[in-house]
Amino acid sequence: MLAVLRNPTYAKLFSAQIVALLGTGLLTIALGLLAFDIAGGDAGIVMGLAMTIKMVSYVAVAPVITALVAHVPRKQLLITADLVRAAVAVCLPFVTEAWHIYLLIFLLQAASATFTPAFQALIPSVLPEERQYTRALSLSRLAYDLESVFSPMLAAALLTVISYHNLFVGTVVGFIGSALLVTFTRFPVLVPPAPSRFFDRLTHGVRSFWKQRELRGLMSLNLVVATTTAMVIVNTVVIVKAELERSQSDVALLLAANGIGSMLVALTMPKLLDRLADRKVMLWGAATLPVALFLAAATLHWGQGQTQWIELIGLWFVIGAATSSILTPSSRLLQRNSTEQTRPAVFAAQFSLSHACFLLTYPLAGTLGAVLGLSNVALILVGIGLLGAILAFSAWKVPATATV
Numbered sequence: 001m002l003a004v005l006r007n008p009t010y011a012k013l014f015s016a017q018i019v020a021l022l023g024t025g026l027l028t029i030a031l032g033l034l035a036f037d038i039a040g041g042d043a044g045i046v047m048g049l050a051m052t053i054k055m056v057s058y059v060a061v062a063p064v065i066t067a068l069v070a071h072v073p074r075k076q077l078l079i080t081a082d083l084v085r086a087a088v089a090v091c092l093p094f095v096t097e098a099w100h101i102y103l104l105i106f107l108l109q110a111a112s113a114t115f116t117p118a119f120q121a122l123i124p125s126v127l128p129e130e131r132q133y134t135r136a137l138s139l140s141r142l143a144y145d146l147e148s149v150f151s152p153m154l155a156a157a158l159l160t161v162i163s164y165h166n167l168f169v170g171t172v173v174g175f176i177g178s179a180l181l182v183t184f185t186r187f188p189v190l191v192p193p194a195p196s197r198f199f200d201r202l203t204h205g206v207r208s209f210w211k212q213r214e215l216r217g218l219m220s221l222n223l224v225v226a227t228t229t230a231m232v233i234v235n236t237v238v239i240v241k242a243e244l245e246r247s248q249s250d251v252a253l254l255l256a257a258n259g260i261g262s263m264l265v266a267l268t269m270p271k272l273l274d275r276l277a278d279r280k281v282m283l284w285g286a287a288t289l290p291v292a293l294f295l296a297a298a299t300l301h302w303g304q305g306q307t308q309w310i311e312l313i314g315l316w317f318v319i320g321a322a323t324s325s326i327l328t329p330s331s332r333l334l335q336r337n338s339t340e341q342t343r344p345a346v347f348a349a350q351f352s353l354s355h356a357c358f359l360l361t362y363p364l365a366g367t368l369g370a371v372l373g374l375s376n377v378a379l380i381l382v383g384i385g386l387l388g389a390i391l392a393f394s395a396w397k398v399p400a401t402a403t404v
Helices: 002-006 008-068 074-094 098-126 130-158 164-183 198-211 213-243 248-275 278-302 305-336 343-372 374-395
Strands: none
Touching: 002 008, 002 130, 008 074, 008 098, 008 130, 008 164, 008 198, 008 343, 074 098, 074 164, 098 130, 098 305, 098 343, 130 164, 130 248, 130 305, 198 213, 198 343, 213 248, 213 278, 213 305, 213 343, 213 374, 248 278, 248 305, 278 305, 278 374, 305 343, 343 374
16 A cells, blocks of 8 residues: 555655644644633534534535636645645634634635645546555545544643643644645646636536436435444544443544544555445445444443443444445545546535535534434434435446546
C-alpha cells in the first residue's frame, strides 16, 4: 500500500491531507471547550447547532462552489481554501458570543466543502492506474481512522501544558502546512472543462448520479452508511455512560473498536479488490450494516452485564468494518463514471449527497434516541438502512453501463 507514496506528487498531497486532518481534529476538541466557556451548560446546544451548520454548508456549498470555480486552476483553489480555513481558525480564540461561532464555522466548513471534493477529484489524475488509485483510497481511509484516534490523544497531552485556546494554533499550523505542501506540489496537466451555463455546471454532478446506475446505487449506500454512523457518533457516549453506566475510558474503547474494524478493512481492501468486484464488496457492507445495527438494538434491550458489553464491542467492530467496505471503494465508482473535466462536479455531488443523508440521520439518532430510547431509535435506523440497501441491490442487479 505504501508503494504509492513513491509518487512524489501523491506523497506531498497525502502529507497535506494528514496535517490538515490533525488540524481539524484539534479544532473539534478546542471548539467544544470554547462552546462550554461561552454557553456553560448550554454548550451542547451550541455544538449541536454548529454541527448542523457544518452539514448544511457541506450539502449546499460544495456543488455551488464547484460550479463557480470550474475554471480556476486546481492548485490555486486548494491553496486558497486552506488559507481561508487558517484565517478562520485564527479568529476562533477571540470569539465572545455563540453567533460568532456559528458564522465562523459556516465559513470554515464552506472552505472545507471547497477543498475536499477538489482534492479527492485530483487524485485519480495523479494516480490514473486503478491498482495504485485503490491503494491510495485505502491509505486515505486509514488516515481518517487514525486521525480520529490520534487527535484526541494529542489534544489531551497538549492540554496538560497549555490552555485549549492554543489548540487553535495547531489548527492554523495544520492548514498552513497543507497549503505549503500543495504549493510545492507539481500538479498534472488538467484540461479545463468546456464553457457551459452555470446551471448546467451546478447540476451536472447530481444529474450524473441520476443517470448512472452505479452512482444511483452509491447514493442509496450513502443512506445505509449514514444510519449506522449516526448511531455510533451520536449515541456511543450515551450507551456507555447512561445505559451501561461505565467509565469514560470505555467510551474511547467502544469507539476504538469501530475504528479498528474500519482500519483492518482499509488495509486489506487493495488485495480484496484485486479478486472481487467493487460492487460485491460494497453490497456485502450494505447487507451487514442493518443486521449489525439490529443485533445492537437487541443487545441494548435484552443484554446484561459483561456479556452485553463484549457483544457491543464486537458489533461496533463489525459496523466499522462494513462501513469501510462501502466507503473505501466508493471513489472508484466516481472515477469510472466521470471524465477529468466532469470529475470535480461528480465528487462534489457525492460530498453533498452523502452529507445530506447525515443531515437526516444525525438529528434522528439524537432526538428520537432521547425520546424513544436507544434500542427503539436503532430499529428506526435499521428500517432506513434496509431501504437504502434494497435500493442499492435493485440499482445494481444488472451490469452498469457508464456514460459520462
